[in-house]
Amino acid sequence: MSAVVSGTAAKAQKQPQGMRENGKQWHAPRKAFRPGSGLTSFEKRTQSRVAMAAMKAKEKEMKHDKEEDRQRRVQAIKDKRAAKEERERYEKLAEKMHKKRVERLKRKEKRNKLLNS
Template sequence: MSTEGQQSNISEKSLKEVIISDPGKGKRVSGKNWKVEKKAFRIKSLGTGASWKQKQEQRIKEKEVKARLKELQDEKVADRKAKIDKIKEKREKKAEQERYERLATVMHAKRVERLKRREKRNKLLKER
């Protein structure tokens, strides 16, 4: 037997007893009162199972966690920057010291030359 044959064998009276229809809804447009009425599948209507307070608490916790992570990242960046600055400062000091040493050698050479000329001049004056 086909499914249509089975449906015709079942009387409308017995169907009404089995399937309870809501009297407030009225007659179905399709006329297929024997079919089970299905509601639209909406995830929001199912709910997440969490109340508003729980959601608020969860949001607050997430904000705290994000703030803490940001704090740790900022701290890490600051440490790295401090280390880099320290290295740069050390290199600058070294370069400055080398520059002073070069200047000192040049200045020392000039001073030595000046003293030699003075000695030469003094020697010439003494010989007269």
């Protein structure tokens, strides 16, 4: 008998309440205001904070790795450009001077670079 009563109660609850007073039938029906319903326990809050801190640390690490990769690519491009400029400069010198003299200049400049750096 109680199953029949609970079944009819569920049907009565699911039926529409009728026209809404303000005419906005597309809105969901409002529920009672319960100020304590959204509160969480201290343990849950601490767990969520720990999880958030771990996620932030992982994000930071990933961003750092990504930035390192980017810097490595940028540095490789800069090195390549510098080598190309130097090669072009030596080719220009080779047009005017003898090949052996250009080779001597190269060796001398490399020694100076090693001494200065």
